[in-house]
Amino acid sequence: MPDDASDLPEDIAALRAMVLEHRAELAAARSGLIEQRYEIEALKARLARLLRVTFGRSSEKLSARVEQLDLSLTEIDEQLAEIAPLDELVGSDTEDDARKPARGPLPPALPRDVVEHPAPCDEGGGCPECGGQLRALGTNETEILDYVPGTFRVVRHVRPKLSCRSCETIVQAPMPDLPIRRGRAGAGLIAHVLTAKYCDHQPLHRQAEQYAREDVDLSRSTLADMVGQAAHLLRPLVDTLGRNVMSGQRVHADDTTVPVLAPGSGRTKTGRIWTYVLDDRPFGGTTPPGVFYRYTPDRKGEHPREHLREFRGILQADGYAGFARIYGNRVAEAACMAHVRRKFSHDHLSSKKRHAPLST
Numbered sequence: 001m002p003d004d005a006s007d008l009p010e011d012i013a014a015l016r017a018m019v020l021e022h023r024a025e026l027a028a029a030r031s032g033l034i035e036q037r038y039e040i041e042a043l044k045a046r047l048a049r050l051l052r053v054t055f056g057r058s059s060e061k062l063s064a065r066v067e068q069l070d071l072s073l074t075e076i077d078e079q080l081a082e083i084a085p086l087d088e089l090v091g092s093d094t095e096d097d098a099r100k101p102a103r104g105p106l107p108p109a110l111p112r113d114v115v116e117h118p119a120p121c122d123e124g125g126g127c128p129e130c131g132g133q134l135r136a137l138g139t140n141e142t143e144i145l146d147y148v149p150g151t152f153r154v155v156r157h158v159r160p161k162l163s164c165r166s167c168e169t170i171v172q173a174p175m176p177d178l179p180i181r182r183g184r185a186g187a188g189l190i191a192h193v194l195t196a197k198y199c200d201h202q203p204l205h206r207q208a209e210q211y212a213r214e215d216v217d218l219s220r221s222t223l224a225d226m227v228g229q230a231a232h233l234l235r236p237l238v239d240t241l242g243r244n245v246m247s248g249q250r251v252h253a254d255d256t257t258v259p260v261l262a263p264g265s266g267r268t269k270t271g272r273i274w275t276y277v278l279d280d281r282p283f284g285g286t287t288p289p290g291v292f293y294r295y296t297p298d299r300k301g302e303h304p305r306e307h308l309r310e311f312r313g314i315l316q317a318d319g320y321a322g323f324a325r326i327y328g329n330r331v332a333e334a335a336c337m338a339h340v341r342r343k344f345s346h347d348h349l350s351s352k353k354r355h356a357p358l359s360t
Contacts, residue, residue, distance in 0.1 A: 121134065152211075152214060157175065157176065159172050179230065179233060180225070181229065183226070185226055189226075190226050193223055193227065194227065197227065204223040207223060208220050208223060243310075244278070244288075245276050245277070245278040245290045245291070246276070246292070246308070248278040249313040250278070250280060250283075250316065250334070251277065251278055251313065251316070252276070252317070253274070253304065253316070253323070254274075254275050254317060255274045255275065256275070257273075258270070258295075260297070269297070271296065271297050272295065272298065273293055273295055274293065274294045275293055276291070276293075276307065277289075277291050277292075278290045301321065301323075301324075302322075304323060304326065308326055308331065311331060313332070314331075314333075314334050316336060317333075317336060318336050318339045319336075
C-alpha cells in the first residue's frame with residue numbers, strides 16, 4: 001500500500017478498495033494482538049496454578065484457589081475460541097498445521113448411526129450438468145461426535161393369569177422384586193439419581209427440574225425417598241467394605257473439610273469426610289485395594305478412634321492430635337513423609353525470603 005499521499009489513485013473505486021483492504025489488515029492485526037494477550041494471561045494463570053500447587057501450604061487449603069484458576073482458564077479458552085478466525089474453526093486446509101489441535105480417532109466402541117447423503121443427480125439418475133451416465137468413484141466418510149440425551153422408558157410387566165378348569169386354581173407368575181417398596185422406580189433410574197447426586201453433585205431439586213423438562217413428574221420428596229431406601233439397601237455393602245479395609249495390615253487415613261447446609265440459617269457449616277485407604281500394591285501385596293469413607297459433623301478425636309476401634313496394624317496419617325490416642329499396642333504409627341517434606345519446603349522458602357537481598 002502506498003505510504004505517500006501523492007501516490008494515491010484518483011479513482012474513487014480504487015480508493016475504496018484500498019480503504020477496505022486497510023481496514024481488513026487493521027482488524028487482523030487487532031485480532032492477533034487480542035489473541036496474544038489472552039494466551040499470555042492463560043500462561044500466567046497456568047504458571048500461578050503450578051506454583052501454588054507445588055509450593056503451597058496444602059492442597060486441601062488451596063482447592064478453592066485452584067478451582068478459581070480453573071474457571072479463569074476456562075473463560076480464557078472460551079474467549080480465544082470466540083475470536084479465532086472462521087477458517088480455523090471449520091478446519092480450513094490453508095491454516096497452519098502447527099496451530100491445529102491433534103484429533104485422534106473417535107472411540108470404536110461407540111455406536112455408529114450411518115447417515116447417507118446421495119450425490120445430486122438429474123431426474124434420470126445422470127449427471128446434473130450434461131445428463132451423462134454416472135459411475136461410482138469411492139466415498140468420503142467423516143465421523144462427528146454427537147450426543148443424544150438419555151431417555152426415560154416404561155417397563156410394562158405383563159403377568160397372564162391361567163385358571164384350571166378342573167380345580168379352578170389360578171396360576172400366575174409373581175411380580176419381580178423392585179428396589180423400592182411400593183414404588184415404581186427401576187434399578188436403572190435409582191442408579192441414575194444416585195450417580196447424579198453423589199458423583200455429579202446435582203441436588204435433588206435440580207434433578208426434579210431436569211426430569212420435568214422430559215414430562216416426568218418426580219418431586220424432590222420422591223427422589224429423597226429413593227435415595228434413603230437405596231442407602232438402606234447398600235448398607236450391607238458399605239459395612240462389608242469397611243470390614244475389608246480395617247482388616248488390612250496397613251491403612252492410610254486422612255480427613256478433609258466439606259461444606260454442609262445448615263437448615264434454617266441459610267448458611268453452611270464445615271463437616272468432615274474421613275478417608276481410610278487399604279492399598280498394598282506399592283509393596284507387592286495382592287490384597288484387593290479399597291477406600292472407606294465416613295462423615296462426621298466436626299473433627300473431634302473421638303471420631304477416628306471410633307472408626308478404627310477394630311483395626312490392628314500400621315496406621316499412616318498426618319500429625320493430627322486425634323490420632324495420637326490410637327497409637328499403642330494394637331496400632332503402630334507410620335508418619336507421612338509428604339507432610340514432613342512440606343515442613344522442609346516451608347522452612348526453605350521462609351529462609352530464602354529472610355535472606356533475600358534488599359532491592360535498590
